[in-house]
Amino acid sequence: MELNQNIYRILKLLAESDGKLSLTDIEKQLKQSKRTLYYNLEKLNQWLLDNNFRPAEIKENIVSIKQENKNSLKALIKNRTFQDYIFSKEERINLTILYIALSEKKVTIDFLKRCYDVSKNTVLNMLVDIRKNLADHGIEVKCHSKGGYYFSGDEREIRYVVMARYFEMLNNGIAEGAQDILQTAVTHYSKHEMNQQLLRQMEADVHSVEDYLQERFFSTSVYEIVLYILMIYARNCKKKVLVLEKSQFDDSDLLAAKTLIESFVKYGIKIDTRESTYIASVLLSCKVFDMDEAMYSLDLSYQLTSDIIDIFEAKMCVKFNKKDEMIQTMLMHIKPMVYRGQYRIKVRNTIFWEIKNKYYELYQITKMIMNMLSAKYGIPIDKDEICFISLYLGGFLDQRNAETTGKHILIVCGFGVGTSLLIKEQIMQVLGEDNLYEIKDVRQFNRKDLKKYDLVISTLNRLEDNQILYVSPLLTEYQKQKLMEWELKNSENIRRDKIIPQEILNIVKTYAEVEDEQALVNGLKNYFMKKKDKLESVSKSLMDILEESNIIIYEDNESYTDAIYTACKPLVEKNVVTKNYAKSVLNIMEDYGLYFEMREGILLAHGKPSEEVLRLGISITLFRQPIDFFKWGKSIRVIFMVATTDNHSHRQVIGDLLSLMKDETVIQQLLMCNFKDNNEIYNYIKKILER
Structure with missing residues (x-):
């Protein structure tokens, strides 16, 4: 039997993991239903048996392969000729x-x-x-x-x-x-055989350019630079040469490109010297920039980054406390991203689908912002770039300011700061906020670090050390369990805000004989961790907070200012917001315009988390007569008014509203406003969201 694409990907996931993955993780990563997954696992086991391997085991929602099979399967996947594969x-x-x-x-x-x-x-x-x-x-x-x-x-x-x-x-x-x-x-x-050894030598040549010019590329970009050079050479051999305007580049950029062209000659790869400008654009797109703070305000990248943060605050109804820190951190990605957009250089993103699916509303909001700013600045920004920006925003959105009294934990990452922040937040959900977390690029990591930290966590399994715990950018259930086991083994004091499995164990031992105490403690801890995750990570949905009495059908025509006050009125009456909330919403409009017109004629309005918001809430106002927001040349018939006390609790509400806005029928029904009363609107929205 031959491998098809679904079976191949399951096998590859298992071989490249710790040999264990939950069914839930595989479903999410491959976007397969449970029924399809079980069918493919059955086919996979048949293939394993046909090739003299032990079949995968499925026990308690975990799929696992024997450790002795792992390396052999990796080699088999690596050496398998792609012609044997059944392509989609x-x-x-x-x-x-x-x-x-x-x-x-x-x-x-x-x-x-x-x-x-x-x-x-x-x-x-x-x-x-x-x-x-x-x-x-x-x-x-x-x-x-x-x-x-x-x-x-x-x-x-x-x-x-x-x-x-x-x-x-x-x-x-x-x-x-x-x-x-x-x-x-x-x-x-x-006329030179391209193999892994030669490719590693080429990567070393790229590193040599870094050392020679005292510049640094993102660690994950070095291999991509090599691939770009090979692609350029193949295009040259087809008599295709790309020449850019030299004045766009500094002498150091052109020298780096020229040095690389010369270093690849020894491999028989003779690139047209006119390509030095294009190679310079590739290098700029992968470069780690350390810009002087005094230059920020003069730089297009700074203006773009500042716009992203300001508009995200307005659209997502959140407030960032450390904007300067955010800008400096995000500029590490934004600066090369601008070059990638200008010169049409593609960045590789290995976790696009996982981020888009797991953080749907965050990605969608970021996409709206980046599409708007792409048009404003005339810079193409593709979906992978949008994904990375959403990681940065999400990472800062979830940052806490708790004092650290626990363990010193190092996160070694090769994916970039945005992904590192996301990994840190996931680890904090498991190990808690009272540890000191530090992030390092893989090339900053030294083996001596193993003695400096209580725990070293890495996204790069090539470090190969038993003292390093390997995780993927989106932690699997198995990896969370390994973190939890480490905490149980190494924690001297368990925080009071945690449920202590040992206390429950003592109660159990009073009434029953326990054969394996540690296994029971682990099981209890795993159970409570999942419960804690669920409580912390799941914000309230639209239907959790929407009340029928907060839905208004307004018959008369009025000014846009009065329309905002009308939309806020139910929230004021229910003590969700104070009387001043409408004014804060109007102030944001003055600063940012109609910052979140979800679709033509439909506005999501809100202020920022502040003392004017008493609790999470939403109102929906449908106007029989369109409201003229003349300052912005817009006509609005529907206003969703949201109020939130923090940066987190309303995320699912935003996600539900985005889901409604994907349905053209829903949009038309809301705009036509043919509902007889608020009860009919409430039930209509509930029915749509429950589909």
Whole structure:
């Protein structure tokens, strides 16, 4: 039996984890239903047996493979030729784009038929889909009788698309196909066998440039720089050269690019020297910037970062206390992001789907903000960049100011500050806020650090040390359990605000004989941790706080100022907000405009958490006559008025409102306002959200 994409990805997840994953984690990462997952696990076990491996075990919601199988399976996955893999339609499209752009082979219909073992009609339909996909990028797919298919269009855009598809295949666990195409092409052109050892040498050359110029690239970007250079070389061999205006770059940037071009000659990779400007743009896109604070206000990146924070506060009804710290931290990502947008350099994001699904409302709000600012500043910002920005915002949104009296814990990360902040917050949910948490880039980490800290946690399993606890950017249930076991073993004092399993154990021992006390303590701790997580992480939903009496149908026409007071009135009467809340909402409008027009004619209005808010609440006002917000050239018929006391409790409410706004029928029903009373509106919204 051959591996299909779903079985392959389950196998890869297990092989690259600690050998254990919960069914819930696999469902979320692969976006499979439980029924589909069980079916694929059954097929996986059949494949394992066919290949002389012990089958995976499923016990108490945990899927596990034997430790002795793990390394063998890793090697098998790594060495498996991608031609043996059964590709999905999307994977065939991605591979074909790479073939056309990079391969030394003549890409024809017959070639693609043989490659995927499909019919001519399937290939033709696939090419139609590719043409549609690439049309948005201004790229045409053409065919030459002698050379086969090729791309015509802006070379910068072609390269962006190629690397986006390449990284997508790497992220989806189909790395072999993408790597085979690129490395085979480079091997053919350079006459040097491309292998892992050679790629590591190339990475060392990139590090040498860092040392020579005293610059630093993001640790996860070094390998991507190597891939970009190989892609550039393959494009050069197809007689495609990209030249940018030299005046856009400093002498040091051009020197770094020239140094890299020269260092790759020894591998037979002779890149056109005119590419130095484009390579300089790649390096700028991966560079860690340490900008002088006095220059911030003069920098476009500073203005963009400041706008992101201000608009996020306004849209999400939150208040950040350390804006200067936020700006300085976010600039580490924003500065190279601006270069990536300007020069169309693709960044790799390995956890896009996990972030989008787990933090849906945070991602959607960030997406709205970044799309608006992309138009304002004229800088393309893609979904992966938006995802990273949402991580930064989410990390600062959840920061606490508790004094630390506990253990000293180091988090070693290679994904960037935004992801590090997210990991820190997840670890804090398990180990608590009274520990001292420190974050280091992997290249700042020293083995001596193991003696300085009570616990070292890393996202990079290549560090390979028994004293280091490995976690993924989104912690699995198994990894949370390992953290909890460490805490039980090492905690001298358990905080009073925690439920102490030992006390419960003593009660149990009074009435029953306990065979394994430690196992019972672990089980109790795991249970209460999950309960605590649920209470802390789940904010109230829209229907939890929406009352029928807080829904108004307003018949008369009035000014936009009076409309805001009208929308606040039910909340004032229910002691949700004070009388001054409407004024604070209007003040924000004066500063930011209609900061959250969810859809045309529908406004989400709110102030910031302050003494004017007494508790979480929402009102909904439907106006029979449209309200003229003439200052902003808008006509509004629906106002959702939200009030919150903090940065957290209303997140699910925002998520529910976003879900409503995805439904065109709901939007039209609200705008037409054909409801007879507030009870009908309440039941209508409840029915939609319960679907």
